[in-house]
Amino acid sequence: xxxxxxxxxxxxxxxxxxxxxxxxxxxxxxxxxxxxxxxxxxxxxxxxxxxxxxxxxxxxxxxxxxxxxxxxxxxxxxxxxxxxxxxxxxxxxxxxxxxxxxxxxxxxxxxxxxxxxxxxxxxxxxxxxxxxxxxxxxxxxxxxxxxxxxxxxxxxxxxxxxxxxxxxxxxxxxxxxxxxxxxxxxxxxxxxxxxxxxxxxxxxxxxxxxxxxxxxxxxxxxxxxxxxxxxxxxxxxxxxxxxxxxxxxxxxxxxxxxxxxxxxxxxxxxxxxxxxxxxxxxxxxxxxxxxxxxxxxxxxxxxxxxxxxxxxxxxxxxxxxxxxxxxxxxxxxxxxxxxxxxxxxxxxxxxxxxxxxxxxxxxxxxxxxxxxxxxxxxxxxxxxxxxxxxxxxxxxxxxxxxxxxxxxxxxxxxxxxxxxxxxxxxxxxxxxxxxxxxxxxxxxxx
Numbered sequence: 181x182x183x184x185x186x187x188x189x190x191x192x193x194x195x196x197x198x199x200x201x202x203x204x205x206x207x208x209x210x211x212x213x214x215x216x217x218x219x220x221x222x223x224x225x226x227x228x229x230x231x232x233x234x235x236x237x238x239x240x241x242x243x244x245x246x247x248x249x250x251x252x253x254x255x256x257x258x259x260x261x262x263x264x265x266x267x268x269x270x271x272x273x274x275x276x277x278x279x280x281x282x283x284x285x286x287x288x289x290x291x292x293x294x295x296x297x298x299x300x301x302x303x304x305x306x307x308x309x310x311x312x313x314x315x316x317x318x319x320x321x322x323x324x325x326x327x328x329x330x331x332x333x334x335x336x337x338x339x340x341x342x343x344x345x346x347x348x349x350x351x352x353x354x355x356x357x358x359x360x361x362x363x364x365x366x367x368x369x370x371x372x373x374x375x376x377x378x379x380x381x382x383x384x385x386x387x388x389x390x391x392x393x394x395x396x397x398x399x400x401x402x403x404x405x406x407x408x409x410x411x412x413x414x415x416x417x418x419x420x421x422x423x424x425x426x427x428x429x430x431x432x433x434x435x436x437x438x439x440x441x442x443x444x445x446x447x448x449x450x451x452x453x454x455x456x457x458x459x460x461x462x463x464x465x466x467x468x469x470x471x472x473x474x475x476x477x478x479x480x481x482x483x484x485x486x487x488x489x490x491x492x493x494x495x496x497x498x499x500x501x502x503x504x505x506x507x508x509x510x511x512x513x514x515x516x517x518x519x520x521x522x523x524x525x526x527x528x529x530x531x532x533x534x535x536x537x538x539x540x541x542x543x544x545x546x547x548x549x550x551x552x553x554x555x556x557x558x559x560x561x562x563x564x565x566x567x568x569x570x571x572x573x574x575x576x577x578x579x580x581x582x583x584x585x586x587x588x589x590x591x592x593x594x595x596x597x598x599x600x601x602x603x604x605x606x607x608x609x610x611x612x613x614x615x616x617x618x619x620x621x622x623x624x625x626x
Contacts, residue, residue: 216254220312223250225321227305231590232325232357234348244588248301251308258312265311269600271547272303274540275584278533279493286492295493298587306596315563315601316371319364320378322594326361327385330392333358343397355398356577356591360570362389363408367566370416400580404573415565472523472580475507479527483535490534497521525584532585541584545575551599567598 230244255262266272280296283289309318333346333354340351348354368374368382393401422432482496497504499517508514522528525545530538552571556564574591578584583591 216258217312220254220309221317221321223247224309224313224318225325227251227309227593228322228325228590229328231588231593232322232360233329234353248305248588251305252301254308254312255304258308262308262311265600266304266307269303269307269596271540271544272307272596272600273300274544275529275533275537276300276303278529278537278540282490282492282495282533285489287495287498288493292493295587302587302589302592303596306593307600309593310597310600315567316373318597319367319371319563319566320374322360323364323368323382323385326357326364326389327381329357330361330385330388333392334388344392344395346392346396351396351398352400352581355393355396355401358389358392358396359401359404359408359573360591360594362386362393362405363412363566363570363573365389366408366412367562370412371562400577404576408569408573411569412562412565415560416562419560475522476524476527478503478507479522479524479531482531483527483538486531486534488534488536490530490532490537493532496531521582521585523580523582525578525582528582528585544584545578548595548599549575555598555601564601567601571595571598 226243227247230240230247233240255266276296276299279292279299283292283296286292329347333344333348336347338345338347340349343351344354345351346354346358348357365382365385369379369386371379374382390405393405418432482491497517497520499505501517504520505517508517508520522531526538526541529541533540548571552568556568558564571594574583574595577591583589586592
């Protein structure tokens with residue numbers, strides 16, 4: 181090499197500068213919004229506490245509205261993530277729209293507007309939680325809230341209507357909360373991805389929830405427990421192991437269908453047993469379902485009288501309504517009107533919003549069942565199974581309770597979450613915050 185020549189060259193004859201690998205981006209400082217993913221499960225738990233625990237806990241009401249405001253702001257800040265899910269969950273918007281429109285003819289326009297907005301917020305809460313929080317964390321949040329309710333009910337032991345009501349006003353409300361406690365306990369225990377101490381707590385909570393449901397003496401909830409147990413235990417002990425046997429699931433499904441049809445033929449066709457009367461007798465209920473059938477007949481007449489518009493939001497059960505007071509006096513024995521319902525979500529919305537409200541409720545319930553089932557078919561995990569069972573069992577309850585007509589209903593939010601969830605179990609659709617520095621370093625070989 182000639183004297184004075186350098187070992188490095190520059191310009192056109194020089195070597196090319198070292199460029200970062202393809203896709204490399206410098207590590208960016210974390211935004212405050214990146215911490216929302218850690219705060220979301222906490223707010224979901226706060227929301228669950230404010231909606232599932234009884235209204236006597238007055239300090240929870242402000243917490244409910246604060247959580248609703250958080251979810252509404254989150255919908256705006258994370259619109260790119262949440263709005264596509266809200267678009268797929270469009271059946272959630274039907275009842276809020278009908279309720280808001282009914283302000284034009286409802287007895288109280290302000291009440292109709294308030295309820296319409298609240299119904300819309302109920303759907304937004306569910307969609308935000310389903311998009312931003314994993315299904316496992318949602319189940320754990322509701323499990324701990326219902327566990328608190330169960331333990332408090334063991335201590336208080338209030339009775340009413342010939343059964344325990346715990347910290348609630350009625351045995352039906354107490355029973356459905358204890359059912360949710362039972363199902364979430366079962367799901368947390370069967371999910372092997374949960375920590376051991378958490379599964380141990382859930383294992384102890386299972387018999388506790390069963391005892392409380394028994395003390396509630398609710399026939400409907402007893403049927404829900406039997407169905408939920410058969411599905412959840414069968415899924416974990418039979419369905420999942422069958423995946424290792426070729427065509428095993430198809431064979432078991434075919435055998436189960438044939439056995440069910442054969443059993444139905446024997447019971448109804450050969451023995452001629454009246455299943456309805458037998459089930460009602462076993463549950464200790466009369467043919468009127470505790471006067472519910474009378475309420476449904478009244479609702480049908482009201483829908484026929486106002487088929488297209490209904491009476492408007494909260495149009496029938498009002499203190500100034502003579503018929504509403506007469507019904508509550510004869511059925512409940514109340515001296516003054518305290519609020520009531522037709523004990524059926526479809527008739528309740530049908531009376532309020534006419535046949536459009538009735539069929540909107542049918543469409544909403546069908547979408548909940550179908551979407552939850554599709555989520556399970558995509559990923560047949562314990563978490564997805566739990567949400568499917570929750571959706572199906574709570575939909576069964578809507579035929580005897582007015583849950584789908586209520587704003588900020590805890591059971592409604594659970595059903596909406598089950599139907600709006602992401603496709604993959606245990607994952608949220610939150611965009612991850614990537615640490616590009618560490619990801620590049622991990623690919624560099626010494």
